[in-house]
Amino acid sequence: MSRSSLRRTVAGGATLAAGAALLAGVAAPTAGAQPAATSAAAAVPAGLVPVRTLTSLLGTHAWYAQTFHGLPVVDGYYAVHTLTSGTSVADGRRSVPATLVTTPALTAQTALGRAASARTAAASAAAGKAVAAGHPKNAPLAPAVAGDSRATLAVVGGPDAAIVWQVITTGDDGESRTLVDARTGAVREVRSLSKNAEGPAATPAGTDATGTASVFDPNPVVALRDESLTDGKDANSAVPNRAYVTVALPRLLPGSTTLSGRYAKVTKAAGGLAKSAGHDFTYRRADDRFEQANAYYGIDKAQAYIRSLGFTDVNNEPQRLHVDTYKGDNSFYSPTQDTITYGTGGVDDAEDLEVVWHEYGHAIQDAQVPGYGSSEEAGATGEGFGDYWAVSMAQPTSRGFDDPCVMDWDSTSYTTTVPHCLRRTDTGKTVADMTGEVHDDGEIWSNALWDVHQALGRDEANRIVLEAQFSYTPDTSFAAAARVTVATARSLYGDPAARTVRQAFAARGIL
Known part of the structure; x- marks a missing residue:
């Protein structure tokens, strides 16, 4: 949305989680490193870690993350595209002096404390900017403040190359990354990450189940052609019954009694996961389980459509969904967790499939291009x-x-x-x-x-x-x-x- 929610929420995961973390959007990189055409696949330079190889309609795409002395280089990437039209290389490696000292002078614990203070200040500034602009829905996504934090060493390349503590914070308010200079203690950058897509998870063998649900497709305003509708504090009476449509929920995993399928999986939800031994997920909007069924339907429908176009490697996984777990008026895609979170401020976001699909768009792009959106x-x-x-x-x-x-x-x-x-x-x-x-x-x-x-x-x-x-x-x-x-x-x-x-x-x- 134009809220921080539907703004920048996605990231690129990979078979190698470490490789994916290297490319989750962080320090503003040199923009626009573009593919250079080659007549044959170039030898992959040293210091690169495989992230993922994808297959598209026209060829394959091998992605690598840059390292220096075994440490990830923030935003450093390298890709080889082997297409029917030829092979090209996209070289986005950052320059790092061979003499850079990679021994930290600052402990991880100290870095975590400095990062926490910096995130709080950055979140306050983002909120103030939104209010001053008179359009809070268009505010930058504030850095995640609540939740768990972990610090790992990394390298920032470029003219101000440095060894840094890369602090990833994950909570119900999203994900953020803070770079703390591991030698001086200075905070180099605070940035919202809220945007990883792993390879397809193993799924049980057997025959998929098909469930039933009532959903909005795409939303009540469009279905009823009625611009006068309002949320009514989530009341059933605010939306006429004719706005709902009864649909099948295909591809539910064998043996599952929750909304867990081949293309979508609700893993966390307000009030607990919707459960039905008979796969009947029919609810009205005042019931929080309605948003779970609506989100599952929307993501499953989008991936099924993508496959109908011939693609089998565009976010090829059960997309994990957190529904109604964020109390703000926002939604976001979290990178290192590979989850889409839908908020409840105003209209519950997962009631509008255009919100559901916008966030899935971020997941799609970062599945295709690890760390997409770093300029x-x-x-x-x-x-x-x-x-x-x-x-x-x-x-x-x-x-x-x-x-x-x-x-x-x-x-x-x-x-x-x-x-x-x-x-x-x-x-x-x-x-x-x-x-x-x-x-x-x-x-x-x-x-x-x-x-x-x-x-x-x-x-x-x-x-x-x-x-x-x-x-x-x-x-x-x-x-x-x-x-x-x-x-x-x-x-x-x-x-x-x-x-x-x-x-x-x-x-x-x-x-």
Whole structure:
């Protein structure tokens, strides 16, 4: 959402958890390290740790994380893309002096204390900025303050290279990372991480079960075409029964009595997990179990659609979900935990599938590109893709009701104008309108993708967008990502499609 929730919430996990942690977004890197074309796969340099290898429609993508003397280098990455059109390398390694001292002068315990103070101050500043701006929903996601913290040594590369304690804090309010200089004790950076996707977890053998649920698809405002609806403090009476639709919940794991499936898994929820031996998860919205069923349905539906396009390696896992566990008006994707958390402020976020799908968009991108979004423009493409993915997923059931409006139901709690929209994918914004805020600038990117969707059709557009993202870099620029997307359109559908995609980006001033 345009709240910190639907802003920057995702990360890249991996078969090697350590490798994934290296790439979870942290210190602002040098933006835009782009793939360099090669005629054959280059030998992988020393000092790299495999993170994951993914298969797309056009080839394979091998990702590595940079190390120095066995320590992770923050945001250092290396990727080899072997496609039908040739092989390319994306080299995002950070320079580290060979003489850098890697022995800490500061204990981990001291670093944890300094990080805690810095996180508290940063969270207060973020809250103040939101109030001052008069738009708290567009505030930067505050660093997680509550929860467990752990400190590990890492290296920051670049002109101010240093050995640091990397402090990861995880709690119900999200995840954050603080870098504390391990020699001087200075806090180098405090940043919200709330954004890892591991490989597919082992699942029980046997025949999957199919459950039943009542859900909103995509949300009550769209289903009833009624902008006057309000939350009514979660009352059943606030939303007419005709807004609900009875659906099947497929792919529930054999033997499971909870919402645990091949593509989605509710692992934590307010009031405990919904349980049914007969797989009947039919509730109304005043019952917190309704949001669990709604979120499961939305994530399962999105992954099933992705697979219908031919992809089998786009967030190929049961996505873990925490439902109604955050009491603020926010939702977020947490990187090291590989979880999406849905909040309860205003409209319970998991009641609006466009919120559910926006957050899943972050999980998708970081599954494809470990640590995605480590530059401002990459972050903006992430927010833009999340918004685009939400409206594209909603389009088949919206029956044309203001498709470009993002989160029509959730936004009724914090907008006064009609139609109620958190953001839109048809604002007409161009790069001349950039503000440096990832949600604002994301509307530029989402508008380009929506124009491609309108011109080429939903399935063709989404194959192009999803395939292209495999070859983005974590710190990509608008222009670099757009060029990759145009090239992908050409490889998949030929020159006419490539021209259409280029025109969409040109209209936004990106190309």
